[in-house]
Amino acid sequence: MNVTVHERDNQHLSREARAMGIVVWDVIQNGELVGIFPSRDAADAYRKELETSKQQG
Template sequence: MTVKVTERDEAHLSHESVAHGIQIWDVYQQDQLVGMFHQESDAYRYKAELEELESQSSH
């Protein structure tokens, strides 16, 4: 499986979020959105958890 983290671009944020400088990091697993985080570090931590679960289930 593939897990990736992307920063949501301003075109996909509300005007209020852009005005307040809010960033959202999306986590995708097999091209499905599985998580949204305000902190990049939280998004990457979740990505690592998902990858660990994937590696356990493949054994």
């Protein structure tokens, strides 16, 4: 399973979000978006959750 976390680029943010300086983090699993988070820590926690559940299952 391939799970990655990366910052959403400005092309995928609304004009309002860009104006406010909002940063959004995406979690991608096997090429599909599975989560959107307001902080890197929250996105990393979800990534770890996915990896742990896969190992147990």
